[in-house]
Amino acid sequence: MVLVYAEATNGQFKKMAHEVVVYGKKTADVLGTECHALVLGDATGAEDLARFGAGKVHRVSSPNLEKFDAAVYTVAIAEVAKKLGATVIVLSHNSTGKSITGRLAARLEAGSVPGANAVPMMKDGYFTVRKPVFSGKAFAEVQVLTDVKVISVAGNSIPVEELGQAGASVESLDITVPESRTKVVKHQVATGRVPLPEAELVVSGGRGLKGPENWGVVEDLADALGATTACSRPVADSDWRPHHEHVGQTGVAIRPNLYIAAGISGAIQHLAGVNNSKTIVVINKDADAPFFKAADYGVVGDLFEVLPRLTEAVKRYRGQ
Amino acid sequence: MKLLVCVSKTPETTTKIQLTGDGSDIDTTGVQYIMNPYDEWYALVRALELKEAAGGSVTILNVGPADNDSVIRKGLAIGADDAVRIDVSEEKDSLYTARQIAEYARGENHDIIFFGKETISYNGSEVGAMVAEFLDLPYIAEAIALEIEGTKATVTRDIEGGEEVIELQTPFALSSAKGLAEQRIPNMRGIMMAKRKPLNVIQPTDFPDTTRIAHYDKPEEKGSVKLIDPDNMDELVRLLHEEAKVI
Helix, strand or coil: CEEEECCEECCEECHHHHHHHHHHHHHHHHHCCCEEEEEECCCCCHHHHHHHCCCEEEEECCHHHCCCCHHHHHHHHHHHHHHHCCCEEEEECCHHHHHHHHHHHHHHCCEEEEEECCCCEEECCEEEEEEEEHHHCEEEEEEECCCCEEEEECCCCCCCCCCCCCCCCEEECCCCCCCCCEEEEEEEECCCCCCHHHCCEEEEECHHHCCHHHCHHHHHHHHHHCCEEEECHHHHHCCCCCHHHEECCCCECCCCCEEEEECCCCCHHHHHHHCCCCEEEEEECCCCCHHHHHCCEEEECCHHHHHHHHHHHHHHHHCC | CEEEEECCEEECCCCCCEECCCCCCEECCCCCEEECHHHHHHHHHHHHHHHHHHCCEEEEEEEECHHHHHHHHHHHHHCCCEEEEEECCCCCCHHHHHHHHHHHHCCCCCCEEEEECCCCCCCCCCHHHHHHHHCCCCEEEEEEEEEEECCEEEEEEEECCEEEEEEEECCEEEEECCCCCCCCCCCHHHHHHHCCCCEEEECCCCCCCCEEEEEEECCCCCCCCEECCCCCHHHHHHHHHHCCCCC
């Protein structure tokens, strides 16, 4: 059985939760088994996870799950996996997944694949999972040799589709959850835009913007597209933009459908964080900027003229 | 404070990754190696700052072959007191590495065990979490700030689109992200002193492999860029809709 940990954010299931359930269902199909989803704590819409392929939805409730703690969540997921006899456990490769995938693998003595970007396959008789390595400069096919396997799935790896019917019953499981040894005293998330790792459309600015006061042209385009804003390392280092917007090797690695880079030259460390994007548009007044070599579409021009024109063109297209 | 910093060796950040002819391995010809940047710039430097403020010791731990000693010596030159290398010559998976670290650290009573948020080679981001589980320690991933007062720690970590502040008691483990500290360049005195600092080599414990990389391949090369007239952004929008199908 494939067990998917579907994470709720502020009591709601978002795209990443649906994505891992779809991933779990497709994995279960490869293995000829069932896919179940696991929900920890209170969240609305758990029964809806069936729509994305969960044959059953399990819930563990405990006051000890109200705030996130990697050790506590690991125990809860591991105990459910053992109780239900799960052989594959699937999570999101987000900040939660990065906190617990390793713990879970250690606790279950399971081989793990963190940051998978494709559904597992049986190849040469082995359960094999693909993942990007060297910050996206290559891909590895990883054979998992243990009976129990743990996989975390990189955001935007597979399309979300409806593989089942809504309205599964949500069954409560009685699991003893230990008390946390950590205390979350502040949890602050920027509202309004989709978080970068989940964003399908991203507009990013670099040093070519010349200063934080000029970011309006980037934000206007992002608003017209419904995109998330990002920036290059020098921009974050200069505190023009918040640190969590920095994409690249030392920042966030993203894989949106569309990445629009304005005023970013395209150093190899920046490319490492964005080169798994499906389509890349580069806007730069320097025709020799290395980023053009990695781009699908390029505009050689002054971004302060090009971005507002592109924003207007998007609005015309969207009929706004 | 007794601090342990676990470090990896990775290809230098601008390395162009080449594969062997059959894709079974990375072609390491001409590859320059460095200490994994998250381990060096953030984990090691923050550990040194804490030691400088409150006293104690900083030990570097690496699991790898004798080739790694130059990278370890750099860590000693930056300021660590001593180092331990668990002598493993083959490439091994995360769980194997974590088991070696846990075997070494169990009973050593470190106050904090530092890791980088991931290696820039295999992008696993899981060894720290595994070690924390084996040693039954709390674990904070992707820490961007860490303050200590006695045994009480306040850690800020990156989360999607924001941050979270956590209070906990030592001992614990954490992984280090940008913001935790500023890179330090070793000076000549540090480099000279590093040669005399202890680097103890110990033998690994036997553990089975749990994963194995069977094959590598590289992303498809992009075709040449399609240039759009900067005065015709309607054309770009049309292409993004009709050709790329992304809007």
